[in-house]
Amino acid sequence: MGPLLDDARARGRTVVALSEYGITRVSRPVDINRALRRAGLLEVHTQDGMEYLDPGASRAFAVADHQLAHVYVRRAEDLAATRAALDGLPGLAELLDDEGKKAHGLDHPRAGELVAVAEPDAWFTYYYWLHDDRAPDFARLVDIHRKPGYDPAELFLDPVDPYVRVKAATALARKKLGMRYRMAVVPLDPSPVRGSHGRLPDRDEDGPVLICSRPDTVPGRVAATDVKSLLLRLAGLDGS
Structure with a gap:
């Protein structure tokens, strides 16, 4: 897991760990x-x-x-x-x-x-x-x-x-x-x-738990119904 996270960080990726x-x-x-x-x-x-x-x-x-x-x-x-x-x-x-x-x-x-x-x-x-x-x-x-x-x-x-x-x-x-x-x-x-x-x-x-490598982008408590839109936004796929 460590090398994977290091590679993501080096590439400027946002990492999210999410439990159901x-x-x-x-x-x-x-x-x-x-x-x-x-x-x-x-x-x-x-x-x-x-x-x-x-x-x-x-x-x-x-x-x-x-x-x-x-x-x-x-x-x-x-x-x-x-x-x-x-x-x-x-x-x-x-x-x-x-x-x-x-x-x-x-x-x-x-x-x-x-x-x-x-x-x-x-x-x-x-x-x-x-x-x-x-x-x-x-x-x-x-x-x-x-x-x-x-x-x-x-x-x-x-x-x-x-x-x-x-x-x-x-x-x-x-x-x-x-x-x-x-x-x-x-x-x-x-x-x-x-x-x-x-x-x-x-x-x-x-x-459930949501952990993000960019904590400033997660507005505290997140409703389960808002997780999809949050992930799309973090991935730059929400059209904004």
Whole structure:
């Protein structure tokens, strides 16, 4: 990194280091889809003893993304029941409706009818099964395209499986040999997750960071929506 920065400085380049978000400490996973299922709003279909989310048949389901979750409600008449199912859910701080989404800049056509915001020490799981022996085949895999939400447990090896490292090594060996492999090593217990992001941080130091080699050009606090125009201006591409 040092030589790269030295070269940029020698060429008169402006260097910007930008993080997308800051990570804050969490300790409480919130099973928002399980709450919807227990209320009879979320439906699943079963295949080979495993349960899979059925969005088309569900009256409501959530797509979890760290400390936010978009709650999709099929019919307007189910909004009240969905709110009731999530009311008082431990770890849920806010449930934004149309006005709340607009106030937070989340009123996008693809946003959920409701947007759930976690409390500072909580985050949302995507889990919808009620018993681990009914979990879908992809639950123990790194499989971002089939899971209805982000799964930070993919960052960990299953701590309760004594053979998990052997399984991982075997899968990697099969991969190197060009063979099919299945890296089924992800835990179904979310407790190893200790950091998350998504809600607006309570302190500036918990938010994203922007560092510039020309600090006089950065006007202190920068809104996320202003970063693009700032970078274009620093690159001389804003037409000014």
